[in-house]
Structure formats: structure tokens, C-alpha cells
Amino acid sequence: MKDLFRGELIRFSLEEPEVRAQAEVRWQRDTEFNRLADSDPSQLTSEKKIKEWFEKQSETGPKADRYSFSVRTLKEDRYIGFLGLWVNLIHSEAWVGLGIGEREFWSKGYGSDMMRLCQQYVFAELGLQRLSLGLHEYNPRALRSYEKCGFHLEGRTRQDLMREGKRYDSLWMGILRDEWLQMQNGEHQ
């Protein structure tokens, strides 16, 4: 059986609320990171408050429609980012959101490695039919990474976002179970 939590460059863990809060309080100060990750306005939140959010998540116990991973590098064992899944079991679909807060690990294949591990989890462990994600037009690096991982660009909601007085599209992507399986078989041939 495959190791679900170990890729080529990173592994999935789940850090304690205080460790996650310490990292988030630093990462949120990087507004480029924020703008790539989210369409909401940037907001600075106290470490105490962030820790309370994470603690609240733990209080209710693991949920069948929500999966959170912390991301650590294999080489240095550094905590560099996160990946979250929102699952709709009725329609057998998951949405993924991810971020690498430590900038020195951008553009080096870590994101693609996280995504491949996530796809394996969604299709081989959760047994879902579809994985979806959204991103912003001004994030071509993410677009390339997701295309490399087999996602199809399924459309764009025109001029959805307003940043620095300019309008940008939101991009919608998806990969189906069969497409992922085909990719797996292709690699083994």
C-alpha cells in the first residue's frame, strides 16, 4: 500500500493549535501570500484568536466533511504550509485549498508535491469522484502547477476580483477520478 502522508519533498502532519497559530500569525503579515490564497480582504488577527479558532476545530473532533493537513518538508523537517479539504459526500466531490507560508519554498515543486499527495488522498482514500479548486488570474504559478498535476481549466468567472483598482477573473479547475487513474497508469507504463 502507498504511504498516504509522504510525498517526494513533503509530508502531511497536523501540528498542535499553538504551533499553527505561531506560524499563521507570521504568514498573515505577507499580503502577497494572502492575496494569492484568498479573495477576502487581508486582516491581521492576534495569535490568541487564531489559536482559539484551531482549538475550536479540535474540540468538535474529526469531521467527515473536513480534512486539515499541516505540511512539513522531508529534508529539513520544516513546517512550511497547510492543505485543507472540504468534502461533499452526497455528490462525491472535494474542494481543496492550500498555501505555502514560507516564501523560500515557493516555485520549487513543493506545491505540486502537496497537490499530488492530496489527489491520492481524495481518490485512493476518500474514494471520491471529483476534486475541485479555485484560483485567481494573477496567480499563473499556481495555474501551471495545477495543470501539471492534471487539473482541467473549466472556466473563468469574468472580472470577479478587484485588487489595486484592477479587475481580475477567478479560475475554476477540476479533475475527475478517471482522469487521475489514467495518469497513475500512464506513469507505471
Added chain:
Amino acid sequence: MFDIQTQLYEGQDIRFGPIDHEKDAEIEAKWTHDSDFMRMMDTAPARPMSAALIKKQYEKLEKQIEESKNLYHFTVRAKTDDRLMGTAAVQRIEWTNGNAFLRLGIGAAEDRGKGYGTQALQMLLRFAFAELNLFRVSAMVPEYNETAIALLKKFGFTQEVCRRKALERDGRRWDFYVFGLLKDEWQDRARA
């Protein structure tokens, strides 16, 4: 065109109103017993509901409106006797980006196909663009909801996204579309 004096909530045969906690729950409960309607309106599993459950939903909805500040909800009513005919909403508003999602349904089978949905969408768009000053609106529609797709196209919406095989119903997978309309596109049509 419209001006400040033109009423936002008065259409030709219909009007927008608030929820009537006394009368509406019983009517909306009846709609939920029509699984065709529920499957057009929502991707959550259809389930028959009682008036008591609908009343709970009203309370939840009004609390959400109060707290989230990103949701406007209307009942669609007959002008003649104020009878409840449907619901309409502008939801998931992102104020800084000027975008939102629309929702609209005419509940009773005998009220459908009579142009009430067209009137309601016209009013809802004016509310979204001329009152909320949004830049664009979106609508999510399953591929099997042909009535909604025809209505959106009539108003100049563009099909922008096709989320392939994103829904499971009747033992098969269906595409899920996102339609969009920009304020400029709406204004050009309103003028013409």
C-alpha cells in the same frame, strides 16, 4: 430607464416582500413535498419538510442576514392578494470585489411558466446592480435545469464555467454550470 422614484419592490404582477412568519411556512412546506422543485433549487438532498421545520429555517435565515451582512432575501408575492409565490435572494456577497450569487424559485407548479420568474429576475438584477451597486452577479445551475438556463440566457448571462460531472443524481453524473452577468451588460440591455 429607472430613477430614484421607481419602486424596487413592485413589479407588474408580483412584488418583493419580507417573510410572513404567520402564513408563509405552511406554503413553503408544501413546495418541499415536490421533489422536482427541490432538485432544481438545491444540490442538497431533497426532503419533505413540515411548517415547523420551515419556521426554524426562517429564524436561522434572519439571524444569518443580521450577522453576516452579505445576504438579501425576498419573498415573491402576488400583487393581487399578497399570496406567497416564490423566493429570491442575493447571497454570498463579497463587498470589496463587488460580486454575489443569485437565487430564485417559483414554488407552486401552477405558477410556473407564466412569466413570474422573468419579472422576479428583472427586479432582482435591478436590486443587485442599482441598489447594492455590485459589479457582477453569478448563478449556479445544474445542466438538467433547462428552465433556469433559458431564463438566464434571456437576460444576457454568459455560461462561464462548466464544472464537469460535479453532481450525482438518478445514478449518473451531471455538469454544474456557473453563469455570470456584468453590470455593463445589464445596463446595455436595460437601455435597449
